[in-house]
Amino acid sequence: MLSEKSLGSLIRDKGREGRRGFTLPKNDVENVDLGKVLPKKALRDEKPRLAEVDEPTVVRHYTNLSRKNWGIDTNFYPLGSCTMKHNPRANEAAAANPGFASLHPLQPEKQSQGALRVMHELQGFLAEVSGLPAVSLQPLAGAQGELTSILMVKKFFEDAGDSGRTTVIVPSTAHGTNPATATMAGFKSKEIGVDEHGGVDVEELREAVDGTTAALMITNPNTCGVYERNISEIAEILHGSGAFLYMDGANMNANMGRMRPAEAGVDIMHYNLHKTFSTPHGGGGPGCGAIASTENLAPFRPDPTVEKHGDEFHFVRPEKSIGRVAGFHGNFGPILRAWNYIKMHGPELRDVTDMAVLNANYVRAKLGGTYRVPYNELCKHEVVIQPPEGKRALDIAKGLIDHGYHPPTIYFPLVVKEAMLIEPTESESKETLDDFIGAMLELAETSEEDLEASPTTAPTRRLDETRAARQLKPRW
C-alpha cells in the first residue's frame, strides 16, 4: 500500500504493472489457447491501459472518493423536484438477498415465482396509490416512463386510425424531459404559459387544444410546488377533444393518500420509484419509471407485464404493446425496494405526504419576508423562493455549502427568475429545518463579496466550467 502523497489522484496513477486486486479460482479444465480457437485478427495485440492495483489501494481510493461526496446520509439535501428522502436500509437488505440478487432474468417463470409475485403486488400497490389500474414496471427511469407513456398515447391513436394527432402540449413550468420526450416520440411540442398561481393557464390551454392534440403533459403539484387547482377542468378540456392527460409523477410525494390522479382525470402517469418510494438515487441512477394508466391505454403497455392466473404468476405481452423499452423486465432492484418500502408503510404512506407538505410549508412560512415567495400560498412538498433583491440564487446556493447544506435546485422552474426550489422531504426534523432556515436568513445578510467567494470549505472551490467544455478532457 502506497501513501496518497506520492501518487496522482486517479486509480490508474496508483498502480504498477503486475499488481493485482483479485484472485480467481484456478482453472480445473484444460487451458484453451485463444490463438488457436479464434481468428488471429480477432485478438487484441495490446492490453488495455487499465489500473493495475491491489485490493487495499482500491478500497482506500474509493472510500476516500466517497468522502468527497455528499449524500442524504451525510447532509440535508433539499434538492427540489428530486425527493431526497432517507433511504431505509431494510431495502438494501432486501435487494442483497441472494434469492433475488442471483436470479437470472431468463429463468423460466416456474423458477422465478417469488420475483413475479413481488412485481405483481407492486403493480397492485401503484394502481391503488394512483387509482390507475394498468401498471408497467419496465421503464428504467422517469424520463423513460414519460417516453413510454407518450409512445402508448401515440400507438393508441395509430390503432384508432387517427393520424392527425401530431402535437403534445407542455406547460412552461415542465421538467426539461417533457418536451425532449415529446420530440423523441415524434411529436411537436407546443408550450403554454402559467397563471398567477403557477398553474396551467386554462384559457391558453383551451385555445391551444384542437384535433391535432395528442396529450398535455402536466406535473401535479407543478414544479412551483403548487397544486394544479384546475386539474379536473384541464382534464375535461383534453378529453373533450379526444386527447389524453399525462401526469409527470415526479411529485407524487405530495399526493399519496390525499389525492389520486385517476380521480382528477389523469389518463396515464409515471412514477419515480427512486423518489417517492425511496430507492436510493445512487449519484444519478439506477431508478425506475413505472407507469400507470386507465384501462383504455392498458393494451399498449410495454411487453411484458405480470398477471396472476390461478395461483401462478406469468409474464404477458399486452395485446397491442408498444414493445419493449428495456433489455429485460425493468430495474428489479428498485422494484423490490419500492415493494418493501410500501409494505413498511401501508396506508401510513399518507403520513409521508403529510409530513413532506408540512415541512415545505414551514420553510415557506419562515423564509417568506426575507426571501421572495412568488407563489405565496399553500405549497405542497416543495416551495420555490427567490433571493432578496440584488442577490443571486447561485451565490446563496454556494454559500449554503459552507453551512453544511446541499443547495436546493436552482434556476428551475424557468418561469421564476433566480428560482430556488426547496424540497425538504418528510425525513427532516424540525431542528434540522430550523438550522437550515437560520443559515438561509444569515446568507440573506451576508455581503455579496463573501457569498461570491463561497464555497471555501468544500473539497473544491467554484469550478471553471467553461474550460471543461472548451478543452474537453473526459478520460485519462
Added chain:
Amino acid sequence: MARFTPHTEADVREMLEAIGVESIEDLFADVSPKLDSELNLPPTLSEYEALRDVEEAARENDTGLPMFLGAGAYDRIIPSSVGAMLSRGEFLTAYTPYQPEVSQGGLQVIFEFQSMISELTALEISNASVYDGANAVVEAALMTARLTKRNPKVAVSAGLNPRYREVIETYGAEIVTLSHNNGTTNFSEVPDDVSGVFVQNPNYFGIVEDIEAASEAAHDVDALCVAVCDPISLSVLEAPGNLGADIAVGEAQPLGMPLSFGGPYAGYMATKEEFVRQLPGRITGETVDRDGKLAYVLTLRGREQDIRRARANSNICTNQALTALAATVYTALMGPEGLREVAELSASKAHYLADKLTDAGMRLRYPDSPFLWEFVVEMGDVERANEALLDAGIIGGYDLGDGAMLIAVTEKRTKEELDAFVEVVANA
C-alpha cells in the same frame, strides 16, 4: 408517527402554528378532488416482518444453483469489495452531481468509468453510462441517424440480441436484418440508405464476428458502424475502435453487477471525438477550481434535455452512476490481467463443455464458427432437458425455441458441474 419521519405531536403543533393553519388537513385545502378514504394497502409492517416476507418471496425463486443461462446477462464472480464500495452512503444516497463542489467523489468515479470504457473500446469519448445495454443500442441507432442526417434505419446482424432489436423497434427505427452463414453475419448486402450497421461481438449465439467487415460495409454506404461488445471480451478481442467501428456500446452487467432478475445494470457508449455532440447522456470532464486545483464537472451540458428541452439529442436524464461505480471498482480490482483471466477461464470451460457434449453425441449448431464462452447445441426437447437439469440442481441454458439451447459458461463453473451437465442432458 412513522419511523422514518421524526416529528413528535408537539413539533407538528408548533409548525402548523408557524404556518398559520389549524390542522394538517388545512395544508390540503387547495387539493381537489380529495381522496377521502384510506389507501387500500396491506397493513403497516415492521422492518423484521417486511424482511421475513422478502425472505419468503426469495425462497419461491430457484437460485444458488450452477447456472448455464446467459443470452445477455452473465453469472460472474463479483469481488466483495465491489458491494462494500457501493454501500458507502455518500455514493448510494447522492443525486446527480449538479453541485460539483460537493460531488467530486462521484464525478471522479464517472471520469474513471469513462476512461476505462475508452481504453477497452479504443474510442476517444465515453459517456457516463445509460440505462442498460438495450438502451445503449437504441441510443446508438438514433445517434447514427443524427450524424448521417438520414432516417433512423439500421442494418443489424442476425446475431444481434433479439431483445435489443425489439427496443430499437419500439423507438421507431427501421430494421434491415442481414443474413448469416453458419452463425456469422454476412455484411455484403447492406442497403445504401441505412444510417448504421450493427455488429454484436460475441454475437447472440456466442460467435466471434468480423467487426472490420461490418465497418467496411457501413463506410461503403456512408453509414456508421456500431459494435455491440461484451466488455469482458474486450480484454482478449481486438478493440472495436481499432477495427473501424464509429460507436461501441454494450451491457456492462458482467463487470461486477449481480443478475438481479434483469436490473439494475448499466449500458456503456463510446465514440470518436468528432461525434461527441451527438452522444447522449452525461459526460464528465476535467477542469480546475478557482485555486487551480484539479477537479471534475458534468460538461457539454448544452446537448441535454434540461438545457435544450425539445431540441435535446435525447430525453435521457439519469445515468446509472451506482452500477457504473460497480463496473469501475470491478475493473480496478481485476486489472487488464484479471479481465483476461476471466475471459480465458470462461472460454476454457465453455470449450471443455462443448467438446464433452459433442463426445456424448450432441451436435453444435454452428460447429465451424469461433466462439468464446457461449454456444448453441441442438437438443431436441430443450424444455425437457432443462427440467431434468433443474431436478439435478442445475439451471440449464436458454431455450431458443427451435430445438436448440444457448449455453453460457463463466469462470464460476467447475469441472464437476460441467461433467454433471453433460451427464444429465445426455440421458434426458
